[in-house]
Amino acid sequence: MNRLDVQLVNSQSPYKVEEADDENFFEFFTEHDVHYSVGFMPDDSLMQSEAYHLIIVNVDNRPSPSDRKVKDTVLAVVAEFFDKNNTTLLYICDTGDGKQRLRSRLFERWFSAYSKKALYTSVTSSVVDEDGITNYATIIVRNDNPRLVEVVAEFTSTISLLNQKP
Numbered sequence: 001m002n003r004l005d006v007q008l009v010n011s012q013s014p015y016k017v018e019e020a021d022d023e024n025f026f027e028f029f030t031e032h033d034v035h036y037s038v039g040f041m042p043d044d045s046l047m048q049s050e051a052y053h054l055i056i057v058n059v060d061n062r063p064s065p066s067d068r069k070v071k072d073t074v075l076a077v078v079a080e081f082f083d084k085n086n087t088t089l090l091y092i093c094d095t096g097d098g099k100q101r102l103r104s105r106l107f108e109r110w111f112s113a114y115s116k117k118a119l120y121t122s123v124t125s126s127v128v129d130e131d132g133i134t135n136y137a138t139i140i141v142r143n144d145n146p147r148l149v150e151v152v153a154e155f156t157s158t159i160s161l162l163n164q165k166p
Contacts, residue, residue: 001040001052002084004077013076014069025055028073035059036070038077043090046137046158049151051088054078071110079116082142088151089140104136111140119143123152125159 001024009017015028017038025039037059040052056074058064081089091107093100104124111122124138139155141148 001042001087004080004084008083009076009080012079013073015073017073017077026077027059030064030067030070032065032067034062034064034067034070036073038074040081040089046090046092047088047139047151047154049088049147049154051090051139051151052081052085054081054089054091056091071113075110075114078140082120082140086142086145088145088155091138091140093136100136101134104138107138111138121148121152123155125156127159127162 003023004026006017006019006026009026013028015030017026017028019025020027020037020039022039024041025037027035027037029035035058037055037057039055041055043051043053064070078089093103093107104126108122108124111117120140120142122138122140124136127135127137129135137155137159139151141151145151
């Protein structure tokens with residue numbers, strides 16, 4: 001992954017973003033003093049092609065009031081990721097607290113409101129695991145990615161395989 005430019009992120013972000021200890025992660029605090037971390041980890045579990053997990057964490061797990069600036073800050077980080085990397089971004093919603101569907105819908109709403117969404121292809125799907133828990137996954141790929149069709153087909157095929165009952 002190519003390193004992101006935090007100054008460029010901050011030129012588009014309403015909250016001041018700083019680099020975290022891990023060079024692929026960034027942090028910011030909201031006006032309600034909620035601490036967020038946004039970053040990218042290489043993925044080799046769901047996608048065979050080059051892909052990165054988008055990680056969004058409320059670090060202190062504090063209640064966070066609805067705040068448009070959080071969306072705009074996260075999207076500024078994602079935009080810089082795609083400016084520097086023409087690869088696949090994978091967002092899988094955490095299932096630890098049973099709010100994965102809510103997170104998936106929130107992320108879909110954020111991305112659908114993104115002013116440059118026409119530059120990307122986004123596909124969301126769900127997988128029911130062996131415990132009956134529904135997991136949600138979204139891929140985002142730039143439309144000018146030469147492997148766009150292949151990546152979408154791979155994601156769709158993988159989701160289909162994971163949803164087959166043994």
